[in-house]
Amino acid sequence: MLETEELRKVYKGTAAVDSVNLFLEKGESVGLLGPNGAGKSTTISMIASLIAPSAGDVRLNGKSVLKHPNEIRKVLGIVPQEIALYPELTAFENLKFFGRIYGLKGEALSRRVQEVLKLLGLEDRQKDLVKTYSGGMKRRINIGAALLHQPEILIMDEPTVGIDPQSRSYILDTVRKLNEEKGMTVLYTSHYMEEVERLCDRVYIMDHGKVIASGTKDELKSILSGEEAILVEMDRDYPGLVKELEADEAILQTIEIDKGLKLIVPKGSRLLGKIFQAAERHGAQISNITVQVPTLEDVFLHLTGRKLRD
Amino acid sequence: MLSFILKDLKIMARDRTELLVLLLMPLILIGILGFALRGMFEGNTAALEMEVALVQLDDEEAGIEAFIEDLEESGAPDEQVQALGNAARDISPSRLLMAMFENDELEEIIAIVETDQETAESYVRNEEVAAVLTIPEHFTYDSLRKMMLDEGEGSSLALTVTEYGSLRASIFNDVISQFVRELNFETAIAQAYGGGLPLGEEAETGGRESATAADPVSSMQYYALGMAVMFVLYVSSTLSSKAFVEKKQHVFYRILLTGTHPVTYLSGKFISASLIAFLQLAILFSLSAIVFQAFTFHSINFWLGMAGISAALSLCVGALAALLTALVVRYNNDAISSIFSGGVVSLFAFVGGSFFPTDNMPAFFNFIGSWTPNGAGLAAYVQWLQGYETSVIMGSLLRIAVATVIIIVVSLLIFPRRRSTIV
Ligand SMILES: Nc1ncnc2c1ncn2[C@@H]1O[C@H](COP(=O)(O)OP(=O)(O)O)[C@@H](O)[C@H]1O
Numbered sequence: 210m211l212e213t214e215e216l217r218k219v220y221k222g223t224a225a226v227d228s229v230n231l232f233l234e235k236g237e238s239v240g241l242l243g244p245n246g247a248g249k250s251t252t253i254s255m256i257a258s259l260i261a262p263s264a265g266d267v268r269l270n271g272k273s274v275l276k277h278p279n280e281i282r283k284v285l286g287i288v289p290q291e292i293a294l295y296p297e298l299t300a301f302e303n304l305k306f307f308g309r310i311y312g313l314k315g316e317a318l319s320r321r322v323q324e325v326l327k328l329l330g331l332e333d334r335q336k337d338l339v340k341t342y343s344g345g346m347k348r349r350i351n352i353g354a355a356l357l358h359q360p361e362i363l364i365m366d367e368p369t370v371g372i373d374p375q376s377r378s379y380i381l382d383t384v385r386k387l388n389e390e391k392g393m394t395v396l397y398t399s400h401y402m403e404e405v406e407r408l409c410d411r412v413y414i415m416d417h418g419k420v421i422a423s424g425t426k427d428e429l430k431s432i433l434s435g436e437e438a439i440l441v442e443m444d445r446d447y448p449g450l451v452k453e454l455e456a457d458e459a460i461l462q463t464i465e466i467d468k469g470l471k472l473i474v475p476k477g478s479r480l481l482g483k484i485f486q487a488a489e490r491h492g493a494q495i496s497n498i499t500v501q502v503p504t505l506e507d508v509f510l511h512l513t514g515r516k517l518r519d
Numbered sequence: 520m521l522s523f524i525l526k527d528l529k530i531m532a533r534d535r536t537e538l539l540v541l542l543l544m545p546l547i548l549i550g551i552l553g554f555a556l557r558g559m560f561e562g563n564t565a566a567l568e569m570e571v572a573l574v575q576l577d578d579e580e581a582g583i584e585a586f587i588e589d590l591e592e593s594g595a596p597d598e599q600v601q602a603l604g605n606a607a608r609d610i611s612p613s614r615l616l617m618a619m620f621e622n623d624e625l626e627e628i629i630a631i632v633e634t635d636q637e638t639a640e641s642y643v644r645n646e647e648v649a650a651v652l653t654i655p656e657h658f659t660y661d662s663l664r665k666m667m668l669d670e671g672e673g674s675s676l677a678l679t680v681t682e683y684g685s686l687r688a689s690i691f692n693d694v695i696s697q698f699v700r701e702l703n704f705e706t707a708i709a710q711a712y713g714g715g716l717p718l719g720e721e722a723e724t725g726g727r728e729s730a731t732a733a734d735p736v737s738s739m740q741y742y743a744l745g746m747a748v749m750f751v752l753y754v755s756s757t758l759s760s761k762a763f764v765e766k767k768q769h770v771f772y773r774i775l776l777t778g779t780h781p782v783t784y785l786s787g788k789f790i791s792a793s794l795i796a797f798l799q800l801a802i803l804f805s806l807s808a809i810v811f812q813a814f815t816f817h818s819i820n821f822w823l824g825m826a827g828i829s830a831a832l833s834l835c836v837g838a839l840a841a842l843l844t845a846l847v848v849r850y851n852n853d854a855i856s857s858i859f860s861g862g863v864v865s866l867f868a869f870v871g872g873s874f875f876p877t878d879n880m881p882a883f884f885n886f887i888g889s890w891t892p893n894g895a896g897l898a899a900y901v902q903w904l905q906g907y908e909t910s911v912i913m914g915s916l917l918r919i920a921v922a923t924v925i926i927i928v929v930s931l932l933i934f935p936r937r938r939s940t941i942v
């Protein structure tokens with residue numbers, strides 16, 4: 210129902226978003242995965258027609274959004290990356306204000322505000338000023354404000370940044386509920402691959418303004434089907450050891466992690482012995498070694514040579 | 520739109536620091552300045568006392584006689600000649616002028632010294648008098664002919680001012696101009712009735728009021744008004760700062776997401792600021808009346824006038840808020856609000872006369888001051904307090920209205936209307 214066509218945004222000569230093609234089918238839950246600066250927020254602002262694209266178009270049911278920006282606003286609920294609320298107003302007052310400017314009135318408005326508060330589990334605290342809220346509660350109200358007008362499509366821009374695990378879990382459950390029970394179409398942006406793995410059917414991976422891979426989770430992981438990851442944990446870092454392994458042709462990729470290494474190797478290659486020997490030569494003490502099936506994180510790593518979160 | 524305004528009011532009411540700045544600070548200053556500078560205003564008339572030399576070259580009685588003789592020679596019926604003759608005695612300009620100087624209020628400050636031309640000139644050289652008023656030869660005769668028969672060129676009073684531009688000189692000048700204006704007004708009426716009406720009555724109309732004859736303004740009143748018009752300006756920078764916070768906190772982004780037109784947002788700021796400014800003025804004036812007895816309950820009419828002036832001023836403050844908001848949003852920088860509240864307001868307050876009356880300042884200074892919203896507002900309030908007619912106050916109100924319209928137009932030009940350029 211929603212698609213972008215060769216969407217592009219250039220800031221001072223560099224493309225923040227570069228020929229991005231995305232589509233969302235009704236009822237789908239789609240993930241948009243990418244590190245900071247990948248161009249996710251810019252893409253979303255263009256979909257919401259708050260930023261004019263340098264090129265390309267956004268279509269809602271085949272109709273250009275650029276030409277009819279108000280049509281998409283009715284069906285679109287956007288959760289901005291930042292908390293976009295008045296700290297000096299209560300949660301109730303914030304929702305009431307935004308509900309009103311969405312055109313809700315009187316009884317319907319009050320009812321809707323209470324529904325949203327209930328959905329987000331904040332009925333009890335609705336009379337408190339937002340500035341007294343925890344990060345997680347603010348995030349929840351931030352989502353609530355995008356749900357007031359009952360949008361068909363919910364676009365969330367990193368809605369769980371910097372919050373406690375409990376709130377995060379609550380938010381993920383709420384999004385799943387909206388998607389599965391209310392049939393809401395969801396585009397979920399994150400740089401936490403666990404969230405996207407848990408919530409989304411289909412995933413786009415963005416980096417440097419470009420979509421570098423897309424497909425269902427399984428399709429993406431099959432990129433790595435011939436590979437596996439060996440996680441080596443040690444007592445400290447051994448730069449010499451890293452150099453030696455990097456030089457080894459049998460190892461596809463060597464990534465340093467805190468007090469350890471992650472090695473991408475062809476599936477079934479018997480490299481463990483080699484690794485132990487090398488470690489011994491460098492005097493490294495291995496505390497743990499695991500062989501992992503690939504995650505989306507590994508897919509990203511494979512595609513870009515970098516981790517999602519630096 | 521209403522939701523924007525309610526939201527702004529609510530946020531304002533919860534901001535204790537802003538409330539202190541907008542309400543408590545001016546009240547404290549009114550108290551301090553009002554008490555400390557009491558002398559400056561209540562010694563008012565003493566400071567204005569002046570001596571004026573009067574050179575009388577006219578012989579009033581001879582003038583009236585000559586005028587009546589003319590009438591007789593014209594062959595008019597006897598009764599008419601007699602009626603006009605009597606009227607001439609009643610409205611003889613010389614007599615009216617003298618009567619005016621003997622008026623209680625003027626007598627307190629203006630001492631008239633009758634003298635001959637030469638002495639008067641030496642007075643002027645030595646600056647012993649504030650002004651010299653010369654009544655020319657045949658003044659009575661020429662004036663009466665012009666006034667009652669519309670014949671001849673009339674006559675004019677000659678005024679020599681010693682310290683040009685001084686407060687005293689300008690007050691005396693005002694007194695004389697006012698007199699002449701009334702005289703001309705009466706002349707016009709007299710002529711409209713064909714000169715045949717009982718002119719004695721007409722001469723009494725239009726009570727004589729002038730700058731010095733108006734109700735004096737106390738220091739408490741002056742500073743209650745002066746501080747109010749100064750601090751009301753802070754409303755605009757407060758609101759533009761809040762607009763910047765809205766942008767920084769991304770609620771502006773969310774507001775645009777709802778499909779709200781940017782101009783709706785700007786209009787909301789205009790109205791909110793106007794309302795807040797009006798409330799602030801109302802609270803300040805009420806508290807000044809209660810706490811400092813700055814104003815008494817004159818009459819409903821008095822307070823209606825105050826409300827009218829406040830409304831005009833508040834709309835101008837609303838326009839300023841819109842202008843600052845437009846700048847802040849466009850350049851994504853709150854420095855403009857700080858510059859306004861940190862510098863422009865003080866400068867405006869200074870030239871607009873919030874700290875001291877600017878009558879003695881150079882004309883250019885006063886011109887600038889009269890075009891600042893606070894300066895024009897203060898002038899209107901003071902004039903209203905002194906019981907001036909509405910037409911006098913309209914001048915100041917018109918300047919405020921012109922400024923308001925210009926500022927609104929400029930804000931609309933500056934404010935980015937395309938959503939894509941805002942975020
Ligand atoms: N208004 C802007 N002006 C210039 N550069 C921008 C602007 N907005 C974003 N960028 C740049 O575009 C790139 C993509 O940013 P963004 O869309 O916020 O990425 P993400 O949301 O994936 O972290 C970044 O390099 C950022 O610095």
Ligand SMILES: [Mg+2]
Pocket residue numbers: 246249250251290366367
């Ligand atoms: Mg982002």
